[in-house]
Amino acid sequence: MESRFSAPGKIILFGEHAVVYGKPAIAIPVSDMRAVAWSEPGDGQLTINALDIEKQFSLKSKNNQFVTLAQTILQKTGSNEPSLTINLTSTLPQGSGMGSSAATSTAVCRALSGYLGVDLAANDVSELVFDAEKIVHGNPSGIDNTVVAYEMPVYFIKGQKPKTFEPGKLFHLVIGDTGIEASTKETVSNVRKMWKVQPSLMNGYFNEIERVTENGKKAIEAGEEDLVGELMDENHDLLNSIGVGHDTLEKLVEIAKENGALGAKLTGGGGGGNMVALAEDKTTQKKIHNAITEAGYRAYQTSFGEQA
Ligand code: PMV
Numbered sequence: 001m002e003s004r005f006s007a008p009g010k011i012i013l014f015g016e017h018a019v020v021y022g023k024p025a026i027a028i029p030v031s032d033m034r035a036v037a038w039s040e041p042g043d044g045q046l047t048i049n050a051l052d053i054e055k056q057f058s059l060k061s062k063n064n065q066f067v068t069l070a071q072t073i074l075q076k077t078g079s080n081e082p083s084l085t086i087n088l089t090s091t092l093p094q095g096s097g098m099g100s101s102a103a104t105s106t107a108v109c110r111a112l113s114g115y116l117g118v119d120l121a122a123n124d125v126s127e128l129v130f131d132a133e134k135i136v137h138g139n140p141s142g143i144d145n146t147v148v149a150y151e152m153p154v155y156f157i158k159g160q161k162p163k164t165f166e167p168g169k170l171f172h173l174v175i176g177d178t179g180i181e182a183s184t185k186e187t188v189s190n191v192r193k194m195w196k197v198q199p200s201l202m203n204g205y206f207n208e209i210e211r212v213t214e215n216g217k218k219a220i221e222a223g224e225e226d227l228v229g230e231l232m233d234e235n236h237d238l239l240n241s242i243g244v245g246h247d248t249l250e251k252l253v254e255i256a257k258e259n260g261a262l263g264a265k266l267t268g269g270g271g272g273g274n275m276v277a278l279a280e281d282k283t284t285q286k287k288i289h290n291a292i293t294e295a296g297y298r299a300y301q302t303s304f305g306e307q308a
Pocket residue numbers: 011012015016017018019020096097098099141184188267268269
């Protein structure tokens with residue numbers, strides 16, 4: 001029987017940008033958008049068949065996240081190259097801060113280890129994917145592979161081992177896509193320029209974001225969704241203060257709030273990209289989702305806190 005292996009995407013719920021300055025951030029899994037991998041008999045070698053981009057990779061392919069991953073797994077388990085094709089597909093948009101590369105690597109990692117009969121713990125998967133992520137991101141923080149491999153919220157401080165934690169209830173989210181491609185590298189560098197000019201002002205904002213993030217973790221753990229919503233609003237205002245907002249993000253936040261969101265904020269790098277809104281129940285979640293799509297933007301519904 002064919003087994004399918006999958007992994008979720010992720011978004012940052014609190015603390016983006018401040019995390020670059022040593023403050024904590026919280027990322028959560030996006031379980032409704034996933035990368036899926038399944039294997040079938042190969043033609044004498046190992047092939048990763050990336051269906052969405054219509055590309056195939058073998059162990060001879062250079063500089064590829066899946067090849068690095070497969071080589072490490074084969075080496076660690078003392079296995080020979082199997083005659084196997086691993087098919088891969090994903091509903092996660094690439095390059096949008098939703099953890100697409102960590103999710104696809106995790107799905108491939110699980111499909112290959114599953115075929116080899118090796119039982120990998122979430123931490124093993126996370127570490128293998130972290131190494132593969134270096135091919136894509138150069139110097140990844142470690143947050144994506146952790147949240148994706150564990151499929152749990154993660155509390156993260158740069159240079160420290162990411163910590164997973166348990167939400168106190170099921171949280172309903174809507175992600176809205178501005179459709180504006182923004183470079184995280186650019187927004188991070190703009191924040192750096194502002195920080196150089198006005199360090200005490202910017203450090204003050206980062207301290208505020210830290211407080212919001214710490215309280216956000218406690219509120220998620222306690223299942224206090226009203227408070228999580230308020231803190232998301234506060235985090236959004238602070239992100240605007242550090243200059244990473246955008247008119248279209250404001251528009252999406254406004255639509256979400258008008259349709260009953262408990263809170264809404266930009267997520268990830270900002271300057272465009274995605275917005276995330278919290279809804280108290282499935283009905284409001286759907287209402288926000290529909291309002292965003294009716295306004296002409298792409299939107300996704302997801303939840304975290306219980307196995308979907
Ligand atoms: O959009 P993402 O999920 O890649 O997050 C970017 C987060 C920043 O804090 C803006 C940058 C970083 O490297 O942490």
